[in-house]
Amino acid sequence: MALILVVDDEDEVRASLKRRLVREGYTVVTADSAEDAANKIRMSEEPFDAVVTDMCMEEADSGLEVLRHAVARDLFTEVIVLTAYGNVSNAVESMRRGAFDYLEKNVPGVDTYEVLVMKVAQALERRRAAIRTVRRLEERAAQQSGSGTA
Amino acid sequence: MPDVPVVRVGPLPGAAASSRHRYNPPVQTRACDSDGGCETSIFLCELNELFSGAVRSGGEEAFLQEALELGMRAVGGDRAFLALVEQSTGDLVVVKTAGLGWTPETARLRLSLAKESERGITGHVVMTAKPYRTGDVTGDPYYLPYFRDVLSEIAVPICGTSGQSVGVINVESALSHRFTEEHEHRLVAVAHATAAALRVQGFRARESALIEIGNNLTTTLDIDTLMQKVLTVAADMLRFEDCTVFLADDANEYLVLTASGGSLANRRGETPYRVGEGITGWVAEHGVSVRLAEPQRDPRWKGLCLEFPEEDIGALLAVPIVGRKRVLGVLRVVRRKSPTAWFSNAFSEGEERVLNTIGRQLGAAIENVRSYERLITAERMAAWGELSARAAHMIGNRTFALKGDLNELAYLLSQKPCEEIRDEIQELSHSMARGVERLEEILREFRDFVVATQISLAPCDVNALLRETVEEIFPRRSPVKLTLQLAPDLPLLRCDARKLKRAFGEIIENSLSFQPDGGALEVSTCIMSPEAMLGLGLGQSRQHVAIEFADAGPGIAPDQKERVFQPFHTTRAKGMGLGLSIVKGIVEAHQGTVREIGTQGQGARFVVCLPMEHGTHETDRE
Numbered sequence: 001m002a003l004i005l006v007v008d009d010e011d012e013v014r015a016s017l018k019r020r021l022v023r024e025g026y027t028v029v030t031a032d033s034a035e036d037a038a039n040k041i042r043m044s045e046e047p048f049d050a051v052v053t054d055m056c057m058e059e060a061d062s063g064l065e066v067l068r069h070a071v072a073r074d075l076f077t078e079v080i081v082l083t084a085y086g087n088v089s090n091a092v093e094s095m096r097r098g099a100f101d102y103l104e105k106n107v108p109g110v111d112t113y114e115v116l117v118m119k120v121a122q123a124l125e126r127r128r129a130a131i132r133t134v135r136r137l138e139e140r141a142a143q144q145s146g147s148g149t150a
Numbered sequence: 151m152p153d154v155p156v157v158r159v160g161p162l163p164g165a166a167a168s169s170r171h172r173y174n175p176p177v178q179t180r181a182c183d184s185d186g187g188c189e190t191s192i193f194l195c196e197l198n199e200l201f202s203g204a205v206r207s208g209g210e211e212a213f214l215q216e217a218l219e220l221g222m223r224a225v226g227g228d229r230a231f232l233a234l235v236e237q238s239t240g241d242l243v244v245v246k247t248a249g250l251g252w253t254p255e256t257a258r259l260r261l262s263l264a265k266e267s268e269r270g271i272t273g274h275v276v277m278t279a280k281p282y283r284t285g286d287v288t289g290d291p292y293y294l295p296y297f298r299d300v301l302s303e304i305a306v307p308i309c310g311t312s313g314q315s316v317g318v319i320n321v322e323s324a325l326s327h328r329f330t331e332e333h334e335h336r337l338v339a340v341a342h343a344t345a346a347a348l349r350v351q352g353f354r355a356r357e358s359a360l361i362e363i364g365n366n367l368t369t370t371l372d373i374d375t376l377m378q379k380v381l382t383v384a385a386d387m388l389r390f391e392d393c394t395v396f397l398a399d400d401a402n403e404y405l406v407l408t409a410s411g412g413s414l415a416n417r418r419g420e421t422p423y424r425v426g427e428g429i430t431g432w433v434a435e436h437g438v439s440v441r442l443a444e445p446q447r448d449p450r451w452k453g454l455c456l457e458f459p460e461e462d463i464g465a466l467l468a469v470p471i472v473g474r475k476r477v478l479g480v481l482r483v484v485r486r487k488s489p490t491a492w493f494s495n496a497f498s499e500g501e502e503r504v505l506n507t508i509g510r511q512l513g514a515a516i517e518n519v520r521s522y523e524r525l526i527t528a529e530r531m532a533a534w535g536e537l538s539a540r541a542a543h544m545i546g547n548r549t550f551a552l553k554g555d556l557n558e559l560a561y562l563l564s565q566k567p568c569e570e571i572r573d574e575i576q577e578l579s580h581s582m583a584r585g586v587e588r589l590e591e592i593l594r595e596f597r598d599f600v601v602a603t604q605i606s607l608a609p610c611d612v613n614a615l616l617r618e619t620v621e622e623i624f625p626r627r628s629p630v631k632l633t634l635q636l637a638p639d640l641p642l643l644r645c646d647a648r649k650l651k652r653a654f655g656e657i658i659e660n661s662l663s664f665q666p667d668g669g670a671l672e673v674s675t676c677i678m679s680p681e682a683m684l685g686l687g688l689g690q691s692r693q694h695v696a697i698e699f700a701d702a703g704p705g706i707a708p709d710q711k712e713r714v715f716q717p718f719h720t721t722r723a724k725g726m727g728l729g730l731s732i733v734k735g736i737v738e739a740h741q742g743t744v745r746e747i748g749t750q751g752q753g754a755r756f757v758v759c760l761p762m763e764h765g766t767h768e769t770d771r772e
Contacts, residue, residue, distance in 0.1 A: 010547045012585060016554025023561065056543060084546035105550040112550065113557040 002124050003046055006030045007037040007053035007066050008082070013105075017052060020113045021120065034062040038069040047074035050100075050123050052116065055083045061090050067099055076130045078123035080116070100126065193224050193336055200343045210351050214344065218246045218319060221340040225304060225333035227321035229297065232344070233261070233272060234308075234317035237389045240264060240488065242276055242318070249322075251297055259296070270294035275305040276315040281334050282306075285327030302328035306341045308348065311500070316348060356504060359387045363511045373519050377409035380481075380512050385411065387508075388501050390467075390483035392457035397471070397479035397516070398425060398434055405434055405480065413457045422455030430455075430468055430480050437477040439469040439506050443496035462486050467497040469509040473517050481509045533717065537599065540718055540726055544592050552585040595728045598652060599717065602735030605646035612643055612650075612695060612760070613675055619654045620673065629668030630661075630701075637676045640695055643760055645740050653736040653744075656729045657699045657756050664703035664754070672700045678759060686745060686759060693762040694742070698755060705750040714746060733758075 004026045008014045011032075018028045029044070031037035034057060041048065051070045055063035063081045070077045078100040083091055091102035100123040105112055200220055203213055214232055222230035229249035233242045242261040262268045263276060271292045275282045283304045287293040293303065300322045308317040319341050323329065363383050381393050393411035398404070404421035407414060426435040429450045433440055442448055445466035453460045464487035471479040483505065488495035555578050562571045562578075613636040624632055661671050678686075678694045688694055706714060713719055717731040737744040741761050748755035 010551065012551035012581070012588075013547055013554070016551050016558070019558060020554060023558075084543045084550070106546045111553065111557055113554055 001025055001027055002049040003027045003029070003044070004120065005037060005040060005044075005048045005051045005053075005070075007032075007034070007051065007057075007063075009033060009054065009057040013054070016113070017116075020117060021052075024117055024120070026120075033057055034059070034065040034069075037066045041066075041069045041073050044073075048077050049127055050078045050080065050120055052080045052082065052120065055081050055090050055094070055102075061093070063090070064094055064097065067094055067097055071098055076127050076134075078127050080119055080123060082116075190332075196220050196224070197336075197339055197343065200340065201346070203347070210347065213347050214246045215248070217340055217344045217347070219248045221319050221337050222248050222321050224336040224340065225321050225329055227302075227304070227323045227328065228299075229323075230319065230321040231257075231259075232308075232317065232319050233259075233276075235263070235276060235315065242273055245317075251299070256296060268294070270296075271303055271305050272318050272320050275307050275318050275320075279307045279309055279313060279315045281338060283329050283331075283334055285329070297322065299324045301326040304329040304334060304337060306334065306337045308341045308345045310345065311349070316345070319344065356387055359383045360504075360507060360511070363508060363515075373516060374409070376512075376515050376519060380508060380515075381409060381411050384481075384483070384505070384508055387504055388467075388483060388497075389485070391486050393481070393483045394455075394457060395471070395479060395481055395512075396423065396430060396434070398477065402476065405431060407455065408479065410457075414455065417455070420455070423452075428452035428454055429466065430482055433468045433470050433480045433482075434477050437470045437472060439467070439502055439509070441465075441467045441497050441499075441502045457484050458486065464488055464495040465497050467502055467505055469502070469505045470513075471509045471516065472513040478513050478516055481505065481512060537596070537717065541592060541596055544726055545589060548585055548589045548592070552582055552589075555582045555585065592726055595726050595732070598732045599728045599735065602649070602732050603739040605649050605736070605739045607644040607646060607740075609642040610645050610647045610650070611640070612645070612697060613637075613640055615647055615651060616654060616673055616675065616697065619651045619658065622651075623655045623658050625662075628662070630665050631668075631670045633670070633672040635672060635674035637674075640675055640677065641762055643695060643762065645760065646736075649736045650740070653733040653758070654697070654699075656733050657758075660729060661699060661701040661703060661754065661756075665701060669702035669753075671702075672698075674698045674700075677762075683759075686743065686747075686757070688743065688759060694759045695762060697758040697760070699757075700748065700753060700755045702753045705748045705752055705754050706746050707750050711746045715744070 004021055006014055006017045006021065006028055007030070008017065009032055014030045014032065018030055021028045029040055029048070031040050037051070037053065041051070048070065051066060053063045053066040055061065057063075059065070063083075067079045067081070070079050079094070079098070081091060081094045081099050081102040082105050083102060084105050094102055101119050103112065103116055103119060197220070200213075200217055203216065218230050218232045227249065229251055230247070231244050232246040233244045235241070236243050240263055242263055244257060244259040247257045261270065261273050263273050269277070269292070271282055271284070271290065271294070274292045281304070282292070284290045284293065285302050287295075287300055287303055290303075302323040302325060303320065304322075305318055305320040307315040308319065310316045319337060321329070321337065363380060377395055381395070384390075384393060390411075392413050394407065394414050395409040396405035397408045399406055399421065402425055405423040405425060407417050407420050407422060410418065423431040423434075425431050429440055429442070429445060429448060429452070431452075432450045440448075440450075443465045445451055445463060446453070446460060456463065463484055465485040466482065467484075468480050468482040470477045471481055483497075485495045485497070559575065559578050562574055565571075568575070616634070616636065620632065620634065658671065658673075665671075675695060675697050678688075678696045682696065683689075683694055715730050715734040718727040719730070734744055737758050737760070742759050744756065744758045746754055746756050
């Protein structure tokens with residue numbers, strides 16, 4: 001099952017996110033800062049399939065830092081950025097740098113957790129598709145090089 | 151400065167001074183002619199010293215005494231006095247005496263120049279500004295007998311810049327025809343030196359007063375205090391019965407009565423003049439000063455807002471308060487009509503110059519204060535922006551966590567019957583209660599931060615307040631050992647008990663949160679020693695009470711000592727990090743200070759210093 005990293009500096013937020021994602025059957029690891037996240041990304045045996053990170057922690061753009069580390073470890077790790085209130089400029093920047101999507105924590109009348117679960121599922125689907133594509137390309141390359149030498 | 155303010159007195163109009171002069175022939179024998187030269191050269195030496203004394207700084211009192219004694223010696227008199235004209239009354243007041251026969255009463259003699267019967271030779275000399283000499287007072291038309299043994303008298307005026315008398319030196323002798331023309335010359339020379347000394351003294355006083363205003367410009371950041379200082383200094387430099395400051399409103403349409411030297415104090419805030427209306431309005435419109443004797447006769451006169459009844463006003467001087475780009479207002483001083491007909495009460499050109507200088511300085515100061523206020527407003531707006539952003543962020547996160555709990559609750563309820571998930575529901579309920587509590591903490595901090603500076607003062611026993619705070623805040627069974635060391639002799643302080651309690655409580659809670667596994671907290675109060683106040687950079691003008699909170703926690707790093715009081719500084723998960731900035735706000739609203747003076751590793755030491763006497767103006771702010 002998918003391995004997901006949840007990054008947020010607020011204990012309650014981290015706990016809620018983990019609980020909801022665990023309910024979906026994912027394996028969830030948490031980190032409470034960008035630095036903690038960077039370590040866990042680097043040390044993890046398997047690369048994370050998806051990272052859900054808060055944007056504003058120690059710095060207003062800590063989420064971008066997490067994104068950088070995640071993509072550095074595995075190009076196909078999908079990152080979803082959470083913002084506590086609409087900081088669109090940082091959210092747009094995270095998309096530009098390859099985040100899967102961003103999500104505002106507080107949207108009146110919207111159950112953000114359900115939206116998140118949906119987005120995580122989409123992100124994991126994209127990751128699987130990307131990996132399948134790469135595999136196919138690798139296999140084809142291997143066949144071509146095999147036939148070439150034969 | 152002398153006890154008596156110095157003023158120039160104009161000669162009596164039409165006084166035929168010279169015809170009344172008596173030049174009695176010298177009766178003194180010429181036998182000592184051979185000594186005369188020697189005597190003259192001694193006098194010249196002494197006079198020289200006197201002159202150099204006149205330009206040396208300080209000691210005007212001593213100087214006047216020396217001058218008088220030299221004068222008496224130089225003419226060989228038995229008794230002498232020096233009198234100065236008192237501006238407000240026009241009286242001639244004896245300030246220094248020399249020689250024999252003075253009693254405490256005669257040494258404080260006061261002659262009314264208004265009454266011809268009281269003037270005497272001395273008054274006559276002041277009014278004519280010419281020397282007068284008589285060898286036999288018995289037949290003299292001006293002589294008034296204050297001493298029985300007088301036969302000869304000589305009096306010379308001390309003259310101001312335009313030749314008018316500001317005072318007189320008078321020497322008497324029991325011998326008839328004691329004083330010669332030579333004596334008169336000598337006494338005139340002494341009077342010149344005295345006049346020079348008085349003038350130098352006047353310049354010095356003016357200079358230091360202007361410097362004082364200049365200093366106030368940079369240090370005073372509140373218009374009312376500044377105005378009051380300027381009025382005080384102006385009153386030291388110029389004689390006037392009252393002084394009023396009008397400032398133009400924002401639209402530059404009306405003049406607002408902003409400060410008063412006395413009689414108009416209860417009309418502050420009124421707008422009696424439009425810009426351009428009356429003499430005051432004219433000055434505001436044109437930016438040019440107006441100096442008038444009998445201002446009622448001026449066509450611009452409206453008399454809309456007067457310090458005293460219109461018929462009593464003798465002279466008016468109004469100068470513009472000039473800013474960089476426009477006239478900010480008008481500084482107006484008035485004198486009553488002169489008590490005597492001969493004595494003009496008009497303002498002089500020199501006084502107009504001085505007041506103009508004050509007007510310009512005041513203008514610069516007002517602009518200084520206003521730009522500072524704009525800066526403060528901008529900073530406050532920026533702080534508000536930051537505060538709102540932080541609050542939104544924190545409230546957003548708490549709400550997000552609560553939403554997570556609700557989501558989980560809905561899920562659980564949809565999956566299983568209630569009785570099977572009782573424990574989970576209970577846990578969620580606790581979690582949501584915590585979440586709501588955290589939200590309320592944020593709201594409280596937000597509110598306290600905003601209202602920290604709005605205080606209402608009442609006399610309050612700080613020791614009792616501390617005991618109450620500890621009672622309410624300090625946990626009954628705490629691993630932290632609490633000690634109270636409260637000074638028994640503390641006076642009541644004027645403070646806002648509720649706000650101070652909040653401040654003290656915050657410091658105590660802060661300390662407890664840094665000693666979760668036990669420690670100590672010592673709360674002490676004392677009246678601060680001057681050294682302690684100096685050590686904390688407090689002014690010496692007011693005594694302070696110190697309230698100290700010393701704990702055994704980790705303490706605060708040197709580079710954090712200032713920063714812990716800034717908003718949003720927090721190492722705790724609770725709240726928004728406004729706690730100590732709220733403390734600072736509350737303490738500073740009491741005109742006090744709060745510092746952290748501990749050593750890192752030896753615990754934190756927070757010291758709150760509160761001044762013991764309060765001004766009255768901040769009592770009803772809330």
